[in-house]
Structures are given as C-alpha cells and as structure tokens.
Amino acid sequence: MKKLNNYRRNFLKNSSYFISSLLFSSIFKINTSYSKSKLKPRIIIVGFGIGGATCISYLLKFSKNFDIIVIEKNERIQTCPMSNLVIADIIPYSYISHDFDYMRLKNIKFLNSSVKTIYTSKKIIETEDSSKIDYDYLILSPGINFKNDIDGYNHKDRTIIPHCWNGTKDLFKFKKRLNDLEKKSTIIISAPDYPYRCPPAPYERASLLANFLKRKKKKFKILILDSKDSFTKKEIFLNEWRNYHKESIEWIPKSKGGKVTYFNKKENYVKTSNGSKFKADFINIIPNQKAADILTRSKLNGNKDWCDVNPMTFELKNFRNIFVVGDSIDAGDMPKSAFSANSQAKILATNLVNRIYEKDILSPVFLNTCYSFSSSKRAFSITSWYKLNKKKTRIVSLGSSTTKVDALSHQYYDETRQAYGWYENLVKTLYG
C-alpha cells in the first residue's frame, strides 16, 4: 500500500489544475487534465443513506480525480423521512424507496456489502465477505444502532412490533399489525430519551396513527409514554391533539411516570419508572439509541454513545483521515435529522476536497428544518441555523423558531407542500 504522503505529493505535482480557492461553487470548475495520472487518492464512503449520499453528490464532480468507492449494505434505500406517512397510508411505499442509479454514479465503484471491521492503523476496511480494501480517506455515515436498556425488550426480537426507526421492510410488518387491530384498541408508543434520530418523529407517529385509525373508523386510545419531560414542537402537537383527537392521545412525561423500564411481550404490557403498569394491544417501543454498530465494533466511538468529531471537517477526534457525519456523531446542538446530515455532509465533502488540494478549510454554518405532519393536510416545522462556538469545537444553535400554534389552516396545509418539496429535492439530488 502506498504511503499517503507520497501519494499526495505526486497527486498534487501531477495535477495541472490551478484554482485560487476551492469554494463550493468554484469547486466544480477544476481543469481535470491531470486525471490521466494513476495516482489518485482513494476515498471510501460507508453508507449510502442521507449523509453518505450527500457526500457522494458533492464528490461526484471529482470522480475522475479521486478513486471513490461506496459501500452500502442494503439493496435499495428506504428513507425514514416520510415513513410515518406510509405507515398511515397517506402516501405509497414507493415514495420512500429508492433504487441505486448506477448511471449517475459514473466512475464511482459501488459495492453492495456490509463493512465488518475497520483497521485504522493499516487504513483498511473489511467487508462481510472478508474482502479487504485500503483507503486514504474514509467517510462513515452509517446511522444509528439501538440499545436494549428496557428490561424484557430486545430490538432484534422478530416477534415483537418493530420499532420502524431505521428504514427497513419491517415497516410492512408494522402496518400489518396496525391493520389487524380490533375495533377498539389501546396503543402505546414509548418515546426514547435524547439524543435520538428525529426528535419530533415519535409524536408525528402518534398523530398519524390516530389519523389512520380515525379514517378506518376504529376506536382507540394512544398513550405516549415518554422518557423525557418535554419534546420539540410540543405546544403545536398538543394543540393538534386537543383539536383533532380530543382525549384519544395522551402524553405521559417522565416526571409523571412515563419512562418505560419493563416490557412483557407475552402479556402485552409495560411498566414504567414509578411502578405503573400499562396494558395495550399494540406496543411500539422506540428504543434509546447510539452510534451505528460498525463504529462501536471498530472502537471509533471512544466508549461513548456517539462519535466525537472536529465540526470543521468531521474528522474523528482521535483518528486521522476518518470522517463521520450524520446521526452517528455528537453534533452539539444539532438534532439528528436528514436535513442536518445533509447540511453537515456538504461541509465534510467540500472541506475534504479542500484538504486534499491543500486549500483553506471553510468555516461552516449549518441549517436544519424539520417538518412534521399531524394529518395529510396539516404540517408544521422547526428551523434553526447553527455555527461553531468561538473555539470551533462545538456546533451551537443560533436559536430555533417554529410555525405559530395559531397559524391559519392554509399555512398548515402550505407546510405539507413544503415538506414534500424539501423531500423531493433531497431524494432527487441524492438518488436521482
């Protein structure tokens, strides 16, 4: 394996390009005549989800300059955004399921495999079929893994109602169990503690389950048992529930005994931290979360739940040339969302190119806007910009703002259109 320093020296020497600075827009105007050189740095990207696919969409313009390999374990991408709408039969499954458009990924090698181990000292990754591939730069956007910290609960148990928090076909199983509910039923949604993927999504799910069951003319009670005492867009959600579902959705915060500590799958009940017992026909436990398996297995998380990165570059604090982005990282004030992962990955990819070409590293700002639906005709959002603290060690919010609780119906309707607009542009850019 070539040493990176030699690689880099030759790569840069052989490059006949000239650019003054590698900013986002000028980045795409490099003269690529040096690409005849065989000395290309190799970038491996693990995960073709939101963060990984965003990196690729930015690196695509450099596919002749770099040797880029993408490794994704799934055969197609099923996004979590919009999945609650699929569960509620508001949009079809095909809307959130995306094929790999290999034509678009010209010059990029695509491997449909799971990365098993990362050997950081040798700069090698090993896939499930024991293939070993060396890298100069490794980008990881592998998403999340789940904790089994509720007594009696195992997230891998195939017989329980799936959590549906990671974009798998379990969604069909979830829908079937939902459809099978009797005329009158009790549903429990156990909401996880921070930090977890998509903070408003448990409450969106409750709203849309209610909406679905109402349309099916079924009687129901939804109990949200929460491991927290508050949640994002709470005032709006509570208002929506009051106005549209009266007593049928009840939120029980941690301080009132909402935190689920025990699950009995045979007798379909849970117990919470104050000893209360809740029986239900449908129990959807959304488990507590941590960084993806590959990160913990390769010990890249330093014994923490989430990876520590330099927020200027997304390079792991203790591993040079390994970059992590999206839900797997501790992103300071930024929530774990597709919008965030997308915003972060743009910076990662650009600053990686800047680093390879020995250009200045850009100071980042990030944006997040999360839309939540309470029905097919009503959505609302929270938005915030983020920058780095003075020491440039942490991502901090510049203050978030939401849709007003008393916004007019047409505004709520308009936000459903915005949500589709955002999503469709995202997946068009990432998956074609």
Next chain:
Amino acid sequence: MKKSKLFILLILFPFHIFANDIEINVIIENCKSCHGQNYEGNNYIKSLKPLEKEEFISKMIKYVNSNNDHVMSRISKVLNKKDILKMADEIYEKIE
C-alpha cells in the same frame, strides 16, 4: 443619522450573527436543500431561476422584515443586507 432612521435600519436588520469568516457560498448551499441543486425548485417549492436579481433582493428583504412565521422569514432572519447582496451576486452569476 437621525434617531428614527437608525431605528428603522435596526428593525430592517436586527441580527447579524454569521461571523465575517463565513463564505456566502456556505450559506447558499443550504438554500439548495429546498430550492434544488440549481435553484430549479419543483412542484411544491418555487424555482429561484425566473427571478431577476433585483427581485430576489427585494423578496429577501421582505422576508427578513416580515413578522410572519413563513419558513423563509424564519430562515432569512439571520441575514443582513450585505449577505443578501452577496447572495444575489453569487446566485445570479452562477445560475445555469
């Protein structure tokens, strides 16, 4: 400058929170999340392409000044006039 004028200017641009070292392109990349890679928009969100540069500037200033909770008003609150002018130059020079 008279007090009243100063006051109006402050209302116009109450925040300037992006540090000076932030490149305008870094901000603009985040606009593309909703408006599309080349600002082409889609069935739900408007394209920025048909706008004249001047129109863009005046619409953005309107968003900054408006008190409503439209997502664009919320997003633009962090921008000052200099940012908006730089953005306009950048976007309308590069638009394909």
